[in-house]
Amino acid sequence: MNEARPDIGKARPSTSMARADIAFEVNGAAVSVSVPPVRRLSQVLRDELRLTGTKVGCDAGDCGACTVLVDGEPVCACLVPAASVSGASVTTVEGLGNGRLSALQASFLEHGAAQCGICTPGLLVAASALLEHNPAPSEAETQDALGGVLCRCTGYRKIIAAVMDAARREPSKVSAAPHPPAGTFSPYSDG
Numbered sequence: 001m002n003e004a005r006p007d008i009g010k011a012r013p014s015t016s017m018a019r020a021d022i023a024f025e026v027n028g029a030a031v032s033v034s035v036p037p038v039r040r041l042s043q044v045l046r047d048e049l050r051l052t053g054t055k056v057g058c059d060a061g062d063c064g065a066c067t068v069l070v071d072g073e074p075v076c077a078c079l080v081p082a083a084s085v086s087g088a089s090v091t092t093v094e095g096l097g098n099g100r101l102s103a104l105q106a107s108f109l110e111h112g113a114a115q116c117g118i119c120t121p122g123l124l125v126a127a128s129a130l131l132e133h134n135p136a137p138s139e140a141e142t143q144d145a146l147g148g149v150l151c152r153c154t155g156y157r158k159i160i161a162a163v164m165d166a167a168r169r170e171p172s173k174v175s176a177a178p179h180p181p182a183g184t185f186s187p188y189s190d191g
């Protein structure tokens with residue numbers, strides 16, 4: 001027996017058009033976006049603001065590739081609803097060097113601390129937060145601070161060495177390092 005479906009042919013209430021207006025700061029610049037409320041911070045950074053330095057690996061809070069700073073604290077951007085950063089200050093890998101390689105980025109470059117590079121932005125952001133809070137971390141403290149970002153390529157030793165070397169250096173000696181020539185590794189790599 002066929003029963004008439006009372007909902008067929010009728011418009012259903014739709015939430016697809018609902019949008020949230022979000023104003024926040026990214027790498028020191030004020031931005032505002034209008035996005036669906038469920039949009040993740042990682043999606044807003046990459047898709048709306050074209051800050052593709054922030055990588056997405058698992059999209060589930062496991063790999064740490066999407067690590068950014070929210071008000072100075074590292075978070076997985078794939079787990080953060082974009083609407084929750086309204087009024088906050090977000091720092092991505094693009095904001096670490098202020099247009100030039102930071103001491104940390106230069107040290108990663110010198111130590112060969114990146115291979116495929118998918119983890120590198122997250123590691124740089126997590127390490128920058130570590131050095132901001134603890135300018136002279138021990139190896140154990142460094143390992144602990146970076147433990148949320150997985151790397152499948154390097155075995156971590158060069159990464160730990162790069163972070164600790166950056167911590168030892170005079171920032172003034174490495175902060176002026178030029179960008180590497182085209183075709184070589186860049187922590188700013190797109191994609």
Ligand code: FES
Nearest residue numbers: 057058059064078
């Ligand atoms: S992409 Fe966010 S933790 Fe893996």
Ligand code: FES
Nearest residue numbers: 115116151152153
């Ligand atoms: S360099 Fe490939 S995952 Fe870390």
